[in-house]
Amino acid sequence: MYTLIIICCFAGFYQQYDTSRKAKLTSGGSYEKWIRLHPLQARWSGAALLLAGLILLIIKDGAGVGVFTFVLLLMAAACYTVALVPLNALKPKHIVLLIILSFLLELFLFR
Numbered sequence: 001m002y003t004l005i006i007i008c009c010f011a012g013f014y015q016q017y018d019t020s021r022k023a024k025l026t027s028g029g030s031y032e033k034w035i036r037l038h039p040l041q042a043r044w045s046g047a048a049l050l051l052a053g054l055i056l057l058i059i060k061d062g063a064g065v066g067v068f069t070f071v072l073l074l075m076a077a078a079c080y081t082v083a084l085v086p087l088n089a090l091k092p093k094h095i096v097l098l099i100i101l102s103f104l105l106e107l108f109l110f111r
Contacts, residue, residue: 002106003102005053006053006102008052009049009053009070009074010081012047012077013046013050013074014046014085015042015046015049016043017078018032018035019036019039019042029092053073054066054067054070058070
């Protein structure tokens with residue numbers, strides 16, 4: 001469950017970041033091209049992903065802890081996105097591997 005929430009928060013923040021006019025944008029894959037070709041839809045879907053992450057955290061952990069955890073996830077997403085995206089350090093295969101590893105750890109270790 002937390003893996004899905006983290007993916008929602010990071011993807012939502014990344015979409016908001018990539019539609020910004022102040023961000024240093026690099027050439028990317030099809031996901032980045034879609035975001036740049038459809039900035040209005042990307043902003044709305046990014047906001048929806050962030051809101052979905054917040055709602056899921058509130059449902060899972062309660063109002064106080066959910067909001068606090070969401071703020072922490074948002075700060076982490078901002079730090080990693082602003083630091084790693086301009087360097088092109090995030091490759092799709094690394095992200096998929098990290099998501100699979102996180103999901104497996106959550107599934108088998110944290111029951």
